[in-house]
Amino acid sequence: MLSGVEHAVGNKVTFGVTLPVQGVEFERLKEFAQQCEKLGFDSVWCYDHFFPYDGTKPTQPFYECFTTLTALSMVTSRIRLGSLVACNNFRNPALVAKITSQIDVLSKGRFELGIGAGWNGKEFDAYGYEFNELNFRLERLEEAIQIINKMWMDTSPSFEGKYYRIKNAVNEPKPVQKPHPPIWFGGSRKTILRLAAKYADGWNLGFYESNSPKGFAEKCAFLSKACKKYGRNPSDLRRSWTGLLILGRNEKELSEKVKRYGYLSMGYPSMFVTVDTCATEMRKFTQSGVTDFFIQICDPNDLNTLQILSEKIVPLFSS
Numbered sequence: 001m002l003s004g005v006e007h008a009v010g011n012k013v014t015f016g017v018t019l020p021v022q023g024v025e026f027e028r029l030k031e032f033a034q035q036c037e038k039l040g041f042d043s044v045w046c047y048d049h050f051f052p053y054d055g056t057k058p059t060q061p062f063y064e065c066f067t068t069l070t071a072l073s074m075v076t077s078r079i080r081l082g083s084l085v086a087c088n089n090f091r092n093p094a095l096v097a098k099i100t101s102q103i104d105v106l107s108k109g110r111f112e113l114g115i116g117a118g119w120n121g122k123e124f125d126a127y128g129y130e131f132n133e134l135n136f137r138l139e140r141l142e143e144a145i146q147i148i149n150k151m152w153m154d155t156s157p158s159f160e161g162k163y164y165r166i167k168n169a170v171n172e173p174k175p176v177q178k179p180h181p182p183i184w185f186g187g188s189r190k191t192i193l194r195l196a197a198k199y200a201d202g203w204n205l206g207f208y209e210s211n212s213p214k215g216f217a218e219k220c221a222f223l224s225k226a227c228k229k230y231g232r233n234p235s236d237l238r239r240s241w242t243g244l245l246i247l248g249r250n251e252k253e254l255s256e257k258v259k260r261y262g263y264l265s266m267g268y269p270s271m272f273v274t275v276d277t278c279a280t281e282m283r284k285f286t287q288s289g290v291t292d293f294f295i296q297i298c299d300p301n302d303l304n305t306l307q308i309l310s311e312k313i314v315p316l317f318s319s
Contacts, residue, residue, distance in 0.1 A: 013317040014292045015309070016043035018084060018242065020300030021068060022052050023060040032300050033072050037079040039310035043112070044072070045084035045242075045294050050123050066099050073107035081107055084242065084294060085114035085186035085204065089129055089137060093144035094166050097151035101175045109176035113148070114184035114204060116192070117141045138191050139163065145183065145199050152180040184240070190222060197226035202238030204294065207266065211243055213284040220289030240292035241285050244270040247278060247297075247305050261298035275308055279316045286317070 017036045020029055033044050048065040051058055069081045081103065086096065096113075104111040117137035118124070124131035143161040150157035151171040158167050175181050185196040186204040196203040203223060205211050216239075224234035244265045248254025251274060258272050273281050282293065297305050 013286060013290070014042040015314050015317075016045055016080075016082070016240075016292065016294040017041050017306065018045045018047065018294055018296040019068070019072075021047055021049075021063040021065075023057075023062075024300050025061065026063065026071070028300060029063065029068070030072065030075055033076055033079070035303055035306060037076050039306055040314070041079060041306075041310065042292075043080035043082055043294070045082045045114070048083055048086045048090065049120065050127060053120055053122070066103065069111070070099075070103050070106060073103055073110065076107075076110075078110075080110045080112055082112035082184070083114045085116040085184065085206075087118035087123075088115055088141045088144045089118050089124070090127075093147040093164055094151060094169055094171075096144070097148040097169075098171055100148070100181065101152060101171055101173065104175035104177055104181050105173050109181075111175070111177070112182045112184060112202075114186050115141070115145065115148075116186040134189075135191075138189075138195070142195055142199075145195070149180060149183075149199070182238075184238075188219065193219065193223045194226050196237065197223055197232060198230050200237065202240060202292070204240040204242055206242045211241070211270075213288040216241065216285060216290060217288035238291045239289050240294050241290045242294040243296065245278075245295045245297055245305075245309075246270070246272045247308060248274050249308075250274060257298060264296070264298055275312060278309075278313050282313070282317070 020032055036044050046065045046068050049062065051062050052060065065083050065086060069083065072081055100111060100113055117134065121131040140163045143164045147159050147164055147166055150159060151166070151169055152175050156168045156170055158169070159165060182201040183199060184202040184204050185192050185200045186206050188205060193203065205216060205219060220239055223237065223239070227234040227237055246254065246257045246261055248257055254272060254274050262272070271281055295309070
């Protein structure tokens with residue numbers, strides 16, 4: 001049976017938009033998601049953080065991932081809704097399975113689970129979570145995804161691991177998507193790539209130094225080898241680029257926007273382009289293995305950028 005990812009996208013390049021979860025009122029966030037749906041984007045994605053990590057004002061609004069996606073499931077009808085990516089250590093995986101099952105039901109089968117090991121130690125400390133070594137967090141992540149899968153699909157699953165356990169954990173209602181909602185792993189380390197090859201429907205690189213066409217191609221080559229090791233066809237695994245897109249109608253406007261918003265890239269490779277060069281730069285990534293773009297725009301009120309992308313860029317990748 002096909003997964004939710006295969007149902008939704010087939011083999012085409014998809015375009016998603018990351019939600020403006022910080023510094024806006026919820027009404028603006030809701031309108032942003034609805035506008036993305038109206039313009040024909042495939043998905044919207046919600047970061048899983050508790051407060052800003054880019055140096056901006058720490059007391060501004062910052063919306064929690066799963067409650068935000070739940071709310072958006074009730075005010076949208078077509079666009080897919082994903083976490084980019086949920087931090088495993090913030091929640092017990094059995095609870096994640098329960099929450100995400102209900103988001104999938106409420107959205108009528110539009111949820112996608114992006115999940116990772118977490119990286120921002122300041123959040124762990126602030127909220128009272130223990131920030132262990134990365135290998136420890138990755139081991140927990142592998143156990144967690146097994147529990148989530150079991151609770152999504154099995155009637156009364158049990159699991160006994162080193163870090164987590166469940167016993168006859170009934171989870172009803174089950175997700176709408178069969179056999180389960182799509183799973184994405186996020187991160188750049190080889191262990192994450194192996195986990196993606198073993199368990200996931202997709203992999204997201206995110207904000208890392210290797211987030212360039214060359215770096216992405218290198219990660220994809222490793223990912224494909226890992227897929228073959230686990231007996232999977234490498235082409236079955238989606239591969240997504242996430243980054244800041246600053247789009248100008250001309251070089252002058254682009255320069256002005258970069259001066260104003262460039263700090264949002266936090267020094268990582270991003271895409272600062274004009275309308276005329278945008279598709280060319282994106283094709284460098286599709287040639288490197290990208291199947292999906294999850295784009296962050298610099299200003300949640302800049303609906304003009306969304307419209308230009310929808311009308312002039314996305315159609316160039318429709319086949």
